Amino acid sequence: MSLAAAALLARGRRAAEALMVDACTIRRRTGETTDPDTGVITPTYQQLYAGRCRVQQPTAQATAQDPGQAHVLMLRLEVQLPMSVTGLAVDDEVLITASAHDPDLPGRVFLVRDLAHKTHATARRVQVQERTS
Secondary structure: OOHHHHHHHHHHHHHHHHOOOEEEEEEEEEEEEEOOOOOOEEEEEEEEEEEEEEEEOOOOOEEEEOOOOOOEEEEEEEEEEOOOOOOOOOOOEEEEEEOOOOOOOOOOEEEEEEEOOOOOOOOEEEEEEEEOO
16 A cells, blocks of 8 residues: 555544544453352353444334244444454444433444455444344
């Protein structure tokens, strides 16, 4: 890559990160533990990332699914992360921990569904899904 292209890409990444005014934690389920007294099973996780992010919703349309007798709506969103975030996988969990402009975002948990890769990306764009009902 030429120096001019590298400088332009670095400038684009700085601009993309400037828009990442929310914060999230990304974790991967590693197993579970069982409380010997109560028998309660608790998942265990490995933290992959904690830091800035940006949540975008390309469309406001949820997908209806009917597992068993439950009616579940699945909402698709995009979480944008710095390019330095690597090693993500499908089914990793994204927990929104803070939001500068949307008080409904903190506490929401999304599951990674699609990963995107490209040569001149200014942000890591991860397609996620939220269970809404």
